[in-house]
Amino acid sequence: MVLFYEDLHVGQVFESVGRTVTDHDVMTFAGISGDFNQLHTDDEFAKKSNFGTRIAHGVLILGIATGLTQRMGIFDGSAIALLGLEWDFKGPVKINDTIYLRMTIGSLRESKKGDRGIVVRDYEILNQHEEVVQTGKITVMIRKRPKD
Structure with a gap:
């Protein structure tokens, strides 16, 4: 079900399905981005790190979060543009x-054009232990419901 600007209210909460982050995801992202930091790509190096194992790139997880948002389907056909991003890496x-x-x-505010609004979406990315690993705000432009 697609949601439009009028369907949203401050405090409304949505949760996505889960997504397991695989070795393939991490190595593909390393190849695409050129970020082959050993913490992400070298098991032996990572064993000696504070984490004790390899970890995913933080920006990869941000990208997966945008995909999880899309999988909810609630903004398919109503989202117009990404306007801003603030992000923190917690774990x-x-x-x-x-x-x-x-x-x-x-937050919600109408735009200067009457057919759309500005929505700030607050994000928490959690792992399987319900630990918050990333937080952020993504500001988007959303269509208002068509009048016909």
């Missing part, structure tokens, strides 16, 4: 951790 995501997101509507 590691290890290979084979399962993450999900909790998104809360933080």
